Amino acid sequence: MTKPVLAIHGGAGAISLAETTPEIRHKYESALQQILESAGAILAADGSALDAVTEAVRLLEECPLFNAGYGAVFTSEGKHELDASIMDGSSLKSGAVANVTVLRNPVLAARAVMDNSAHVLFVGEGAEAFAREQGLECVAPTFFSTPERREQLERVQRSGSKQMALDHDAQAMSFAPLDETRKLGTVGAVALDSHGNLAAATSTGGMTNKQPGRVGDSPLIGAGCYANNHTCAVSTTGTGEAFIRTVAAYDVSAQMEYGGKSLADAADQVVYEKLPKIGGSGGMIAVDAQGNLVMPFNTQGMYRGYIQIGQAPFVAIHA
Ligand code: ASP
Secondary structure, eight states: OOOOEEEEEEEEEOOOSTTOOHHHHHHHHHHHHHHHHHHHHHHHTTOOHHHHHHHHHHHHHHOTTSSSSTTOOOBTTSOOOEEEEEEETTTTEEEEEEEESSBSOHHHHHHHHHHHSSOSEEEHHHHHHHHHHTTOOBOOGGGGOOHHHHHHHHHHHHTTOOSOBOHHHHHHTTTOTTOTTSEEOOEEEEEEOTTSOEEEEEEEOOOBTBOTTOOOSTTSBTTTEEEOTTSEEEEEEEOHHHHHHTTHHHHHHHHHHHHOOOHHHHHHIIIIIIHHHTTOOEEEEEEETTOOEEOOBSSSEEEEEEEETTSOOEEEEEO
16 A cells, blocks of 8 residues: 655746735645645545546636636637646546637546547647537636736736746736736646556646647646656646656656656756756656655745645645
């Protein structure tokens, strides 16, 4: 029997320590704690890592503080395009959706693609039609909008920037600590269950002011999400293009498999060396088959936490 563990993240970015008031800290930390406790209960009841990461990411999508599902960031055209992925380390089965606009919980659609289709990735209207057939909930495209995210888009656009901004970075542009323009706001979860199985899931609204049709790393297996019982489970957050170019999540697994590296050494190498070399900022959460857990990030902060079954959850924002 392995000791089950669940870890989650709510994005990384320029989260100013000085300006994180106790109220803001409390808001984020208690959201993370509650989600860890709810989804951790699945592992405590000998449930699967796959079910635990699905539920953790679904809850993160439902929470407007994080950039996934409800509360997702806006594209340059003031719309939302959501991406999600999931992977089962025991079978290497995986599912993903990209560029969906009306699915309330993109992670449930990714799970349905994995469980009930012969494919791995569906995009746009085809993904939505598939999810509808699967009986998943659809909402109006405006369902995901929050005033905070709209203000974040307006702030980025007012600054004259044609560039897209990581969610938490966009927040920082207004000098508010958790200001919604300066975060990299993807969410994700990784877990090891009592049967020794690993799983990972990732979901995002992408980057503020992104061009319509742009897809980041989050729905790409190997870039934003990867799980393999022989090595580790990984979920990433950050400037997606750099994570795609470094095949970041898979690289951690490959360094363990081919290079015999520990999880910590492999993850540090990707986050502190490979990504910065090409301008990649962000971080990742990862757990290996022995239950070792790492959460490295090369930004000011990363919303993150973990729960080891039977113990109180740990949550943190800064280093
Ligand atoms: N990785 C995500 C993307 O590029 C953004 C993020 O993590 O904040 O779409």
